Amino acid sequence: MKQVLQNLKNGETELVNIPTPAVKPGFLLIQSETSVVSAGTERMLVDFGKSNYIQKARQQPEKVKQVIDKVKTDGLQPTINAVKTKLDQPIPLGYSNAGRVIAVGKGVTQFKVGDRVVSNGSHAEIVTVPENLCTKIPEGVSSEAAAFTVIGSIGLQGIRLTEPTLGETVVVTGLGLIGLLTVQLLRAHGCKVIASDFDQKKVELAKSFGVDAVNAGNGLNIVDYVMSKTNGRGADAVIITASTKSSDPVSQAAQMSRKRGRIILVGVTGLELNRSEFYEKELSFQVSCSYGPGRYDVNYEEKGQDYPISFVRWTEQRNFEAILDMMSERKLNVEPLITHQFEFEEAIMAYNTLTEDKTAIGIVLNYPEKDFSSADSSTVTLQLNDIRPTREQPVVGVIGAGNYTNQTLLPAMSGLNIFNKTIVSSGGTNGVHVGKRFNFIKASTNADDVFSDEQINSVIITTRHNSHAYYVKKSLEAKKHVFVEKPLCLTRDELEEIKAIDHEQLIMVGFNRRFSPHTQQIKKLLETTSKPKAMVMTVNAGMIPADHWTQDIEVGGGRVIGEACHFIDLLRYLTDSPIKTVQAISLSDPSEEGLEDKVTIQLSFEDGSIGTVHYFANGHKSFPKERLDVFVGGKILELDNFKTLTGYGWSNFNKFKTKSQDKGHAKGIEAFFSGVYSGKAPIPLNEIYEVTEATFDAVDQLRG
Numbered sequence: 001m002k003q004v005l006q007n008l009k010n011g012e013t014e015l016v017n018i019p020t021p022a023v024k025p026g027f028l029l030i031q032s033e034t035s036v037v038s039a040g041t042e043r044m045l046v047d048f049g050k051s052n053y054i055q056k057a058r059q060q061p062e063k064v065k066q067v068i069d070k071v072k073t074d075g076l077q078p079t080i081n082a083v084k085t086k087l088d089q090p091i092p093l094g095y096s097n098a099g100r101v102i103a104v105g106k107g108v109t110q111f112k113v114g115d116r117v118v119s120n121g122s123h124a125e126i127v128t129v130p131e132n133l134c135t136k137i138p139e140g141v142s143s144e145a146a147a148f149t150v151i152g153s154i155g156l157q158g159i160r161l162t163e164p165t166l167g168e169t170v171v172v173t174g175l176g177l178i179g180l181l182t183v184q185l186l187r188a189h190g191c192k193v194i195a196s197d198f199d200q201k202k203v204e205l206a207k208s209f210g211v212d213a214v215n216a217g218n219g220l221n222i223v224d225y226v227m228s229k230t231n232g233r234g235a236d237a238v239i240i241t242a243s244t245k246s247s248d249p250v251s252q253a254a255q256m257s258r259k260r261g262r263i264i265l266v267g268v269t270g271l272e273l274n275r276s277e278f279y280e281k282e283l284s285f286q287v288s289c290s291y292g293p294g295r296y297d298v299n300y301e302e303k304g305q306d307y308p309i310s311f312v313r314w315t316e317q318r319n320f321e322a323i324l325d326m327m328s329e330r331k332l333n334v335e336p337l338i339t340h341q342f343e344f345e346e347a348i349m350a351y352n353t354l355t356e357d358k359t360a361i362g363i364v365l366n367y368p369e370k371d372f373s374s375a376d377s378s379t380v381t382l383q384l385n386d387i388r389p390t391r392e393q394p395v396v397g398v399i400g401a402g403n404y405t406n407q408t409l410l411p412a413m414s415g416l417n418i419f420n421k422t423i424v425s426s427g428g429t430n431g432v433h434v435g436k437r438f439n440f441i442k443a444s445t446n447a448d449d450v451f452s453d454e455q456i457n458s459v460i461i462t463t464r465h466n467s468h469a470y471y472v473k474k475s476l477e478a479k480k481h482v483f484v485e486k487p488l489c490l491t492r493d494e495l496e497e498i499k500a501i502d503h504e505q506l507i508m509v510g511f512n513r514r515f516s517p518h519t520q521q522i523k524k525l526l527e528t529t530s531k532p533k534a535m536v537m538t539v540n541a542g543m544i545p546a547d548h549w550t551q552d553i554e555v556g557g558g559r560v561i562g563e564a565c566h567f568i569d570l571l572r573y574l575t576d577s578p579i580k581t582v583q584a585i586s587l588s589d590p591s592e593e594g595l596e597d598k599v600t601i602q603l604s605f606e607d608g609s610i611g612t613v614h615y616f617a618n619g620h621k622s623f624p625k626e627r628l629d630v631f632v633g634g635k636i637l638e639l640d641n642f643k644t645l646t647g648y649g650w651s652n653f654n655k656f657k658t659k660s661q662d663k664g665h666a667k668g669i670e671a672f673f674s675g676v677y678s679g680k681a682p683i684p685l686n687e688i689y690e691v692t693e694a695t696f697d698a699v700d701q702l703r704g
Contacts, residue, residue: 001372003124003429004347005090011050013093013351015344018428019382020372021128022445026304028111028134029103030119030127031372032344034147036096037123037363039177040243040267043354045091069621078660085407090433093351094123096150098143102126102372107304111136118149118320120291123347123365126372128427130301132294135320138328144364145327148181148334150291153319155182155241158266158288159189160314162237166190171226171235171256173249174242174267175202175213177361180337182241182266183211188331194229196222197242201359205336226256234258240265247272250285257283264288291316298547337362344368381444382428384435389419389455394481394676397450399471400462401425401434404485409462410438412666416673421456422449447471451478458676461485465562466555469494476503483672485510487565488692490557495692506681508672509688511569515664515671518645521656522574522630522637525647531633532608533575537567538627540619541597551595558596560584560699564615568601568698569691574630577607579690584698587618601698 005014023029101115108131111117116137121127137146155178164170168191172183175197183206186193195206198217206213212229216222226235238253238261247270253263254277265287278285293307294300294316300307307315314322326332340363342350350363389395396418398405402425413420422442425431431443442449450456451474459475461468461484469489475482476498488509489495498507513519526533541559550556550563572579580603587598597617604610624641635649642663647653671682 001125001428002344003122004093004351005429005433006045006049006093007088007090008045008049009084009087011046013046013049013348014090015347016090016432017382018124018432019380019443019445020126021428022380022426023103023105023128024426025106026108026302027105027128027130028101028108028117028119029105030097030099030117030121030129030134031102031370032097032099032121032123032125032127032367033143034098034367035094035121035123035365036147036151036177037094037350037354037365038096038151039354039360039363041095042093042351044243044268045093046351046355076660081411082407086403088437089406090429092122092124092429095120096147097121097123097127097129098137098147098149099127099367110134116143116146118146118324120150123344125344125367125370131304132300132306132315132317135317135324138324141324141327144338144366145334146324147364148337148362149320149323149327151177152181152185152323152332152334153291153316154178154266154288155239156185156319156323157290157292157314157316158182158239158241158264159185160292160319161264161286161288162239162262164189164191164237167192168236169194169226169230171195171238171253172211173222173238173240173253175199175206176241176243176267177337178266179241180205180209180361181332181334182239183213184209184332185326186239187211188326194226194235196220199359202361205361208336209333223252223255230258235261237262237264240269241267243268244270246270251277254278254281254283257281260284262286292319298549298552334362338364340364341366380446381422381442381449382432383441384432384443385439385441387419387439387441389421393417393419394458394673395419395421395456396458396460397421397453397456397480398423398440398460398462399447399450400460400485401430402462405460405462406430406434406437408665409460409485409669410434412669413673414438416670418458418673422453424450447474451475451480457481458483458673464549464555465490465557469498472498472507473501476501476505476507479503479505481506481508481672481676483508483510483669486563487557487561487695488688490554490561492693492696495689495696499689506672506675506679507685507688508675508682509569509692510668511566511573511683511688511691512664512668513566513570513642514573514683515667516642516662517658517664517667518639518642518656518662519570519573519664521645521653522628522639525637525650525653526574526630526632529633529635532605532610534609534631535571535574535611536614536629536631537571537612538614538629539564539567539616540621540623540625540627541615541617542619542621542625543617544597546592546595551597553594558699559617560596560599560601560615560702561695564599564601564613564698565691565695567613567615568603568694569687570628571603571611571613572605572687572691572694575605575607575609575611577605577609579694580604580606582694582697582701584701586702587616596699596702599698599702603694 119129435443628639630637
């Protein structure tokens with residue numbers, strides 16, 4: 001299948017072949033019939049991609065600050081590489097789509113195969129979308145009209161925040177696609193609508209909908225015009241749907257509003273507010289968030305947890321329904337808004353029109369009729385190259401194509417004598433992009449393509465944590481070596497199932513820090529003394545939102561299982577002694593109940609050593625992220641962020657530095673493939689199991 005992608009690094013808009021995406025639980029698989037290009041949002045993305053690095057930085061100053069912080073902690077070159085890799089990752093374009101359901105995931109109850117639906121799916125022949133971001137198309141509404149639904153719901157959400165009443169005067173500033181939909185919806189609400197734009201064609205369109213529309217570029221003072229039309233009282237509400245860097249639309253909205261009027265920002269403007277303009281009239285100002293309640297809520301969108309209608313009448317899905325009802329009742333007319341139509345194969349021409357023709361409003365893409373109803377190997381797998389491995393090379397299958405795979409793991413594998421055969425990603429887009437970058441032969445959306453391939457003897461797993469155990473077991477059952485990015489699994493039952501598999505193949509968890517040159521130097525120095533060690537590992541982990549998947553116990557396992565396991569393994573490696581006891585306590589904060597990201601884990605070892613892991617998310621970015629202090633026999637070793645190791649009291653050691661931060665990723669993956677060649681495990685399997693069990697001991701205590 002084909003999809004439209006935008007590269008933010010070089011500015012290219014491409015129509016590329018990708019495998020058909022997999023349908024996940026709670027999701028639909030939809031064959032597209034029509035989609036609409038958003039003249040505002042998508043033009044902005046395309047223009048951003050075409051800008052140079054300095055222009056990009058000026059447009060996103062908050063990102064620049066993040067880059068500066070990363071340079072301080074990780075070093076210049078790793079930061080440059082990370083930024084380039086991030087910008088090079090393609091972004092799917094589009095979010096207003098109409099099509100037909102060809103498959104439903106487990107747990108879907110509202111839809112069945114064959115239903116005509118709208119969704120916020122991208123410009124692609126096949127899209128996979130969560131159930132709550134889809135709505136059935138009523139009889140009598142064409143797919144062409146229905147494809148405007150999601151864009152229309154953005155304007156509707158702005159209206160909902162305005163809370164207009166019959167007869168009120170509402171001003172709409174900006175008559176792009178969303179603005180022209182908004183004025184029609186306001187008219188249906190029984191409002192008097194005044195609208196303005198600098199494009200006379202759009203002004204005339206608004207007038208055709210019964211709106212009092214004016215051209216603000218003809219020397220007209222829009223504030224005076226609105227005041228004259230409201231008998232000097234001012235507008236009851238102003239909805240800003242314009243896109244500009246200027247703060248003028250907000251200032252004008254304040255000036256033309258009545259006392260205690262409402263101003264809603266749906267578009268994008270500057271936000272340099274004049275306090276006196278708002279203070280004297282006691283104006284309210286609010287920014288509207290996309291399609292409505294539920295947007296960006298993982299529980300609502302990805303997990304399908306709807307808000308009770310008695311408490312949240314209008315969710316984003318119910319806003320979709322309302323737009324479609326308006327179309328069905330002929331109260332919302334999108335036909336005059338269609339300025340251009342293209343066949344999907346001509347999508348690049350459509351985007352050239354978007355950037356070159358500033359008068360373009362509704363650009364519609366029409367998709368060819370194809371039979372995607374039964375996905376088979378020819379649709380879920382895409383051939384990228386035609387190279388054959390040599391006999392001595394390990395043949396690799398990678399499951400997962402996210403940031404870690406793209407930015408860290410595969411670059412570390414690049415210099416090794418291995419053969420990259422198949423890369424799997426659920427959506428297909430990342431798999432194709434990463435697969436091309438690192439010379440994979442195939443990209444797929446079906447992990448069975450890895451397990452059933454007799455040529456592949458080594459599997460790399462970098463998916464979300466709740467799938468690790470399943471893929472580890474499948475790899476071992478298929479007689480393949482397996483490298484799994486931490487953690488090994490999320491539960492004791494999963495651990496026992498893995499232990500029960502009789503296998504000769506290697507299992508390695510990505511405990512990379514034990515392979516860092518700094519760790520190796522510490523290990524070498526500690527081997528010169530038999531004294532017990534006291535170790536303090538301080539991790540300035542940084543805040544992650546409570547709704548992030550890593551914080552979800554069922555998906556990510558929480559941050560102790562998901563990340564703190566690294567540091568338990570590091571201390572276990574440095575002592576070279578089995579863990580004897582584990583004690584864990586967490587910071588008590590009722591407002592953050594359930595979060596496991598401010599904890600202290602105390603370990604004792606059979607050789608008499610002790611170790612403490614302070615894993616804290618409540619620190620500051622300016623402090624080093626990872627710091628290790630080792631006290632032993634009257635001497636101290638201090639490791640600062642895996643960049644500088646300093647010795648105190650050591651007769652033959654003072655300091656060890658690396659040019660940039662080195663957490664051992666490259667040496668770790670190299671050790672895995674050396675083990676594939678030699679048959680010797682880089683990390684003893686008993687230590688992997690022991691560290692995993694110690695992590696479970698810690699979370700059992702934290703969870704009570």
